[in-house]
Amino acid sequence: MTDILTDPVPHKRETSNFSGPTRRYAGRLWAFLSLLVAACVVMPFAALALQAVQGSAGLWPHLVTTVLPVALRDTFTLLVGVGLLTMIIGTGTAWLVTAYDFPGRRLLEWTLLLPLAMPTYIIAYAYLDILHPIGPAQAFVRDLLGYDSPRQFRLPDVRSMWGCIVLFSFVLYPYVYITTRAMFLMQGANLLEAARTLGVSRRALFRRIALPLARPAIAVGVALALMEALNDVGAAEFLGVRTMTVTVYTTWITRSDLPGAAQIALAMLVLVVGLVTLERVARQRQRYTLSAQRARLMEPRRLGALQGVATLFIGFLPVLLGFMAPFAYLVNEAVKRYQFxxxxxxxxxAAFSTLGYSALATLIVMLAGIIAAYALRMHPSRNGNWIYRLSTIGYAAPGTVVALAVLIPLAGFDRFLDQSAREWLGVSTGLIMMGSGAALVFAYSVRFLTIAAGSVDAGLSRIPLSLDHASRSLGQGAFGTLRKIHLPLSKSALAAAALLVFVDCVKELPATLLLRPLNVETFATQLYGEAARGTYEEAAIAALAIVAVGILPVILLARTGRRKSQ
Structure with a gap:
């Protein structure tokens, strides 16, 4: 999955050899369509920059002196804390299941992925109730210690920076676990065994050899985790942490200050560019590091019974805190709510709205992804690579920034259309784009196009060009070859991409919260609203539905990882 999301364009490409005028015409047509897709993605961000530039002259100094210092401080603290903790948890669990053999290891390998199904705002929503002073956890502790009232004893408030860092880390560590475990599996046994013959202990082997070789993969996983943390708005707001994402949301919604929100959003994009640059550098180093690692895989060391049980407990602890405990809470609350x-x-x-918007966005994203990837196969060039990359920049931007960027041009289009209709026809068209949900679908498409384009590109890269040549010799053009050869052979990649896009649309909170039509709720927004009011039991079923949908790509990742490790 990280290959799709981070560097979908291979370094070397062969040209699909449709010769003569037919190939030139087909290449130009697909290049034009790809350029159109890229323009639709870039246009909102250009409008965002223009809106920020047109802000009042005194607005930016006010933001710099009063708003941004707190937002930057909280964002920096959160990212540093989440980065360190996800690195420790993800790398440690990846080494445990790779270097050691113990009862339950096979089960632990895939259960460590389960927190991916738990969005950050859901785990915050669950733990706010679980760890409440009169909640079940603190009541249990007080009973053990012999206290009768929260006034006599209470745990530290989870509504704090440390609570936000811990909860985020136990949800986002799988990003580090996936990339780091893949690196550990690819490290040849000959290198590690040579170190063992020189008297290096298993701990020193991890510290001096395995860990340095895995640093690029760790950097990739941490970068992905930090991008997800930066995208969050619900959990940070619930936990009282004023990140830049929360600041954009409150500046726009609470203060009705669109230029100010646009300027803060631009500052966020600078931070995102830094994270993406870090990830790109790490992937370049990762390719170099893996080039010679094609030997026999390392044999895990068999642990004794007591050590095995202790290792299983340590490895299962992140799963317990990041998935099992909040999932059990949701099931319990949902059952009580249903019985009541x-x-x-x-x-x-909410279910109808969630499925409808997500399915429509998935269809549009898959079509746009096919156009972007197939245009690059038909007409590979430096310009084609740039067009492809521009069409996939939306995933790096937080959902709040994408929503703000989409709002500016589409709201302007609605105003222009309504004013024109009033002048020429004497009728009002209202909010066609904003009121129909088209803006929300467009935001989904901009944000998640990377997943579809990367998956299609990966599927097409595995199809030999000899099939293109055979199709051409049988009189098929570019579209016929795509329809009869490429799409059928890439159906597994297409299905996986459609699943990932659909699930991400269902889970997306910031863009949905800001762009949904009036009086329309999805699972995510309904949960957010109930949690904001403190009526947690009302949203338990919606939260459970989101988690159930989120488990689907976890199953897909587990199956893929099992095949690669065999």
Whole structure:
């Protein structure tokens, strides 16, 4: 999955050999379509920059002196804390299941992926109730210690920076676990065994050989985790941490200050560019490091019974805190809610809206991804690579920034259309784009196009060009070859991409919260609203539905990882 999201364009490409005028025409047509897709992605960010530049002259100094210092401090603290803790948890668990053999290791390998199904805002919503002073966890501790009231004893408040860092880390560590474990599996046994013959202990082997070789993969995983942490708005707001994402949201919604929100969003993009640059550098080093690692895989060391049980407990602890505990809470609350009043009509409406918007966005994203990837296969060039990369920049931007960027041009289009209709026809068109949900679908498409384009590109790269030549010799053009050869042979990659896009749309909170039509709720927004009001039990079923949908790509990743490790 990290290959798709971070560097989808291979370094070397062969040209699909449709010769003569037919190939030139087909290449230009697909290049034009790809350019159109890239323009639709870039246009909102250009509008965002223009809006920020047009802000009042005194606005930026005010933001710099009053708003940004707190937002930058909290964001920096959160990213440093999450980066360090996810690195420790992800790298440690990856080494445990790779270097040691103990009862339950095979089960632990894939259960360590389960926190990926738990969005950050859901785990914050769950633990706010679990760790509440009168919640089940603190009540249990007080019973053990012999206290009767929260006034006599209470744990530190989870609504704090440390609580936000810990909760984020136990959800986001799988990004580091996936990339680092893949690196550990690719490290040849000959190198590690040579170190063992020189008297290097297993701990020193990890510290002096395995860990340095895995640093690029660790950097990639940490960068992905930090981008997810930066994208969050619900959990940080619930936990009282004023990150830049929360600041953009409050500046826009609470203060109705669109230019100010646009200027803060631009500052966020600078931070995102830094994270992406770090990740790119790490992947370049990763390619170099892996080039010679094609030997026999390392044999895990068999642990004794007591050591095995202790290792299984340590490895299972992140799963317990990052998935099992909040999932059990959601199931318990959902069952109680269902027994009390059944399933409300609001939940059914939210399910219809969630599935409808997500399915429509998935269809559009897959079509745009096919255009972007196939244009690069038909017409590979430096310009084609740049067009492809421009069409996939949306994933790096937080959902709040994407929503703000989409709002500016589409709201302007609605105003222009309404004013023109009033002048020429004497009628009002209203908010066509913003009121119909088209803006929300467009935001989903901009943000998640990278997943579809990367998956299609990966699938096409595995199809030999000899099939293109055979199709051409049988009289098929570019579109016929795509329809009859490439799409059928890439159906597994297409299905995986569609699943990932659909799940990400269902889980997306910031863009949905800001762009949904009036009186329309999805699972994510309904959960956010109930948690903001403190009525956690009302949103348990919606939260459980999001987690259930989020488990699907975890199953896909587990199956893929099992095949690679065999």
């Amino acid at each position: 009043s059944g399933i409300s009509d609001r939940l059914a409406d």
